[in-house]
Amino acid sequence: xxxxxxxxxxxxxxxxxxxxxxxxxxxxxxxxxxxxxxxxxxxxxxxxxxxxxxxxxxxxxxxxxxxxxxxxxxxxxxxxxxxxxxxxxxxxxxxxxxxxxxxxxxxxxxxxxxxxxxxxxxxxxxxxxxxxxxxxxxxxxxxxxxxxxxxxxxxxxxxxxxxxxxxxxxxxxxxxxxxxxxxxxxxxxxxxxxxxxxxxxxxxxxxxxxxxxxxxxxxxxxxxxxxxxxxxxxxxxxxxxxxxxxxxxxxxxxxxxxxxxxxxxxxxxxxxxxxxxxxxxxxxxxxxxxxxxxxxxxxxxxxxxxxxxxxxxxxxxxxxxxxxxxxxxxxxx
Amino acid sequence: xxxxxxxxxxxxxxxxxxxxxxxxxxxxxxxxxxxxxxxxxxxxxxxxxxxxxxxxxxxxxxxxxxxxxxxxxxxxxxxxxxxxxxxxxxxxxxxxxxxxxxxxxxxxxxxxxxxxxxxxxxxxxxxxxxxxxxxxxxxxxxxxxxxxxxxxxxxxxxxxxxxxxxxxxxxxxxxxxxxxxxxxxxxxxxxxxxxxxxxxxxxxxxxxxxxxxxxxxxxxxxxxxxxxxxxx
Amino acid sequence: xxxxxxxxxxxxxxxxxxxxxxxxxxxxxxxxxxxxxxxxxxxxxxxxxxxxxxxxxxxxxxxxxxxxxxxxxxxxxxxxxxxxxxxxxxxxxxxxxxxxxxxxxxxxxxxxxxxxxxxxxxxxxxxxxxxxxxxxxxxxxxxxxxxxxxxxxxxxxxxxxxxxxxxxxxxxxxxxxxxxxxxxxxxxxxxxxxxxxxxxxxxxxxxxxxxxxxxxxxxxxxxxxxxxxxxxxxxxxxxxxxxxxxxxxxxxxxxxxxxxxxxxxxxxxxxxxxxxxxxxxxxxxxxxxx
Numbered sequence: 001x002x003x004x005x006x007x008x009x010x011x012x013x014x015x016x017x018x019x020x021x022x023x024x025x026x027x028x029x030x031x032x033x034x035x036x037x038x039x040x041x042x043x044x045x046x047x048x049x050x051x052x053x054x055x056x057x058x059x060x061x062x063x064x065x066x067x068x069x070x071x072x073x074x075x076x077x078x079x080x081x082x083x084x085x086x087x088x089x090x091x092x093x094x095x096x097x098x099x100x101x102x103x104x105x106x107x108x109x110x111x112x113x114x115x116x117x118x119x120x121x122x123x124x125x126x127x128x129x130x131x132x133x134x135x136x137x138x139x140x141x142x143x144x145x146x147x148x149x150x151x152x153x154x155x156x157x158x159x160x161x162x163x164x165x166x167x168x169x170x171x172x173x174x175x176x177x178x179x180x181x182x183x184x185x186x187x188x189x190x191x192x193x194x195x196x197x198x199x200x201x202x203x204x205x206x207x208x209x210x211x212x213x214x215x216x217x218x219x220x221x222x223x224x225x226x227x228x229x230x231x232x233x234x235x236x237x238x239x240x241x242x243x244x245x246x247x248x249x250x251x252x253x254x255x256x257x258x259x260x261x262x263x264x265x266x267x268x269x270x271x272x273x274x275x276x277x278x279x280x281x282x283x284x285x286x287x288x289x290x291x292x293x294x295x296x297x298x299x300x301x302x303x304x305x306x307x308x309x310x311x312x313x314x315x316x317x318x319x320x321x322x323x324x325x326x327x328x329x330x331x332x333x
Numbered sequence: 334x335x336x337x338x339x340x341x342x343x344x345x346x347x348x349x350x351x352x353x354x355x356x357x358x359x360x361x362x363x364x365x366x367x368x369x370x371x372x373x374x375x376x377x378x379x380x381x382x383x384x385x386x387x388x389x390x391x392x393x394x395x396x397x398x399x400x401x402x403x404x405x406x407x408x409x410x411x412x413x414x415x416x417x418x419x420x421x422x423x424x425x426x427x428x429x430x431x432x433x434x435x436x437x438x439x440x441x442x443x444x445x446x447x448x449x450x451x452x453x454x455x456x457x458x459x460x461x462x463x464x465x466x467x468x469x470x471x472x473x474x475x476x477x478x479x480x481x482x483x484x485x486x487x488x489x490x491x492x493x494x495x496x497x498x499x500x501x502x503x504x505x506x507x508x509x510x511x512x513x514x515x516x517x518x519x520x521x522x523x524x525x526x527x528x529x530x531x532x533x534x535x536x537x538x539x540x541x542x543x544x545x546x547x548x549x550x551x552x553x554x555x556x557x558x559x560x561x562x563x564x565x
Numbered sequence: 566x567x568x569x570x571x572x573x574x575x576x577x578x579x580x581x582x583x584x585x586x587x588x589x590x591x592x593x594x595x596x597x598x599x600x601x602x603x604x605x606x607x608x609x610x611x612x613x614x615x616x617x618x619x620x621x622x623x624x625x626x627x628x629x630x631x632x633x634x635x636x637x638x639x640x641x642x643x644x645x646x647x648x649x650x651x652x653x654x655x656x657x658x659x660x661x662x663x664x665x666x667x668x669x670x671x672x673x674x675x676x677x678x679x680x681x682x683x684x685x686x687x688x689x690x691x692x693x694x695x696x697x698x699x700x701x702x703x704x705x706x707x708x709x710x711x712x713x714x715x716x717x718x719x720x721x722x723x724x725x726x727x728x729x730x731x732x733x734x735x736x737x738x739x740x741x742x743x744x745x746x747x748x749x750x751x752x753x754x755x756x757x758x759x760x761x762x763x764x765x766x767x768x769x770x771x772x773x774x775x776x777x778x779x780x781x782x783x784x785x786x787x788x789x790x791x792x793x794x795x796x797x798x799x800x801x802x803x804x805x806x807x808x809x810x811x812x813x814x815x816x817x818x819x820x821x822x823x824x825x826x827x828x829x830x831x832x833x834x835x836x837x838x839x840x841x842x843x844x845x846x847x848x849x850x851x852x853x854x855x
Contacts, residue, residue, distance in 0.1 A: 438749025
């Protein structure tokens with residue numbers, strides 16, 4: 001008699017859990033054993049990881065290609081500025097506040113941009129980001145076009161604490177993003193995301209509201225980007241509209257996701273590592289590193305559309321974050 | 334040697350095999366009909382000849398030349414014109430523009446707008462109308478005319494009676510003798526068996542991606558057809 | 566009152582320039598559902614090529630067009646057939662990402678080659694010449710030339726699409742690229758032609774932009790946004806609608822600028838968003854260029 005068994009994990013992924021636990025422990029204790037530069041790089045990496053996962057959630061799983069997530073990065077950064085300048089709240093409260101503010105803004109923006117489809121949706125989100133940039137650049141109370149420094153809000157906090165807090169927030173955001181996406185995709189909701197991405201009419205006919213799914217993903221992704229924006233402000237202590245709302249944020253997100261592997265959880269992780277490594281090692285060449293990055297993205301899209309992780313996972317059938325369900329048939333007596 | 338010779342043609346959609354070693358001959362100057370139930374592989378077969386599959390070179394021979402695997406935009410230049418299932422007129426183009434685009438491949442011959450309007454007079458009045466605003470029957474005429482404008486040696490018609498009233502179908506089929514007289518051979522896929530037998534000399538029946546029957550129309554009995562059609 | 570008239574007139578003329586930017590974008594989307602994120606950057610590439618021609622050969626920018634436009638057409642054809650054709654398909658991501666990558670490469674490549682300094686092209690006296698219309702209102706000669714060029718280009722495109730075999734083939738391919746193959750139309754080649762035309766027009770736009778104002782490697786993306794806004798405001802699928810969209814955008818920007826220079830561009834964005842809310846299909850939508 002044949003019995004069908006549904007597998008939701010792979011053996012490798014079960015072993016990997018131990019490794020992840022060790023890595024996270026190592027990460028969080030860094031303030032006590034790592035150098036300032038190393039902590040800084042790790043913080044940056046975790047921030048990029050969060051951004052990449054959020055963009056991947058939207059594009060890879062939701063089929064929505066946004067070129068305007070920088071709107072929320074900037075918004076989050078300015079929430080931090082407002083909190084810092086007001087002086088009433090602890091400046092670190094800006095992170096969750098930025099998430100909420102971004103989600104609210106996303107809800108309103110969706111009303112506009114969801115009227116556009118495909119690539120035009122992407123450019124529409126970019127237009128909104130540009131509009132926000134101009135708005136903040138013209139708001140002199142927040143520093144106007146040249147930006148503002150928020151060092152004053154950290155008066156009582158020492159440098160070690162600042163670095164440590166930034167790192168832990170980044171870890172929460174980066175690892176939290178991975179965990180959130182993983183949990184979402186393993187849930188029944190997760191099946192809905194894939195269904196909508198693959199075929200809206202088919203998904204709708206099964207009772208899945210495509211609009212609701214897309215909106216949900218857009219809100220989550222925007223909230224995540226907003227929180228990273230706040231982290232940015234807190235780490236750099238300086239915010240200017242041109243850098244906060246720069247389309248370079250989208251470039252970073254999409255490079256990491258595309259080169260790493262879109263539509264998987266491991267992909268953006270791998271991609272973030274590759275992006276940061278490339279940036280560190282090519283930084284001395286100035287603009288060339290961006291050219292190389294651009295060429296890489298084009299090459300990867302042409303030769304390995306599922307990214308580096310796609311190639312690896314296919315060759316060796318590795319799944320570190322399994323969220324699909326595999327059926328095997330087993331003979332039972 | 335037949336005008337069109339297909340030998341051991343197999344076709345796939347990804348991993349799914351739709352045709353299994355199909356062999357068929359369509360002779361010049363004749364109407365050859367393909368009948369069979371839905372999903373039997375008839376349209377896949379037509380599209381394979383038209384150039385939308387990648388069979389080995391020698392699987393399809395046209396007028397002695399091996400054309401298997403040749404891409405669709407080149408096949409029409411060889412003299413094989415397909416009237417696709419569902420007509421597939423270009424909505425942005427008028428009736429006349431649809432006909433004109435048929436001659437894009439540049440094959441020389443006697444077919445031109447005048448000839449097509451002569452064959453289907455109803456179209457001349459509607460020449461400036463958007464093609465998709467015509468009735469089903471008239472759209473079918475445009476689709477056939479469009480294919481004829483490429484001056485083909487063989488005209489392949491995929492389910493031209495689909496969705497049309499019997500009287501309209503008859504109207505369209507009355508054009509066949511004129512087309513044959515101009516030296517164009519015809520290969521049709523037809524759901525209506527009676528119509529197929531009435532107009533064709535040779536009949537092939539497809540069933541489950543294979544040829545289940547091939548004979549002269551005049552020699553077929555109803556029972557033989559049923560058996561081949563349904564695979565009973 | 567007259568100030569307003571002047572401003573609006575400027576905006577309408579600016580619309581001609583925006584229509585030139587928008588036409589190519591609309592064309593490639595119509596024919597092959599491709600949105601070229603590097604669209605604006607290609608126009609700046611054309612501006613730099615014109616700069617080189619002007620500096621080395623001493624020609625006027627208008628004469629330089631004779632070299633720049635065909636060159637950009639060839640660039641478009643090559644980029645489409647070697648890089649972009651293979652990305653076309655049901656998934657919108659590959660072409661978006663490849664053109665985004667191209668955009669980054671172009672911007673930074675131009676930066677490496679020409680530095681970030683602002684450049685401009687000069688046409689001598691014509692640059693500031695204006696025609697008085699009476700009552701203190703005047704309109705610039707160059708803006709009129711730009712607008713007239715836009716109208717001529719759009720007219721030529723319309724003629725191409727409706728009266729030529731190539732145009733018919735382009736329309737057929739955009740309707741149904743599979744059936745178009747049955748007509749003997751080679752998609753890949755035709756897509757290359759569409760992109761070549763798109764690049765040729767955007768080259769004109771880039772050179773005119775360089776005459777009108779200063780430019781540097783980073784101004785490409787903003788042109789893409791304006792082109793896109795003009796297309797959406799005008800309505801998808803309509804050639805002359807794109808001119809109308811450009812004019813609406815142009816007027817919004819110039820009016821915005823005259824009210825407050827810092828909010829000029831934002832006014833354009835707001836006008837776009839307003840149209841998106843009130844008339845999501847644009848002002849003159851057509852699903853087909855029939």
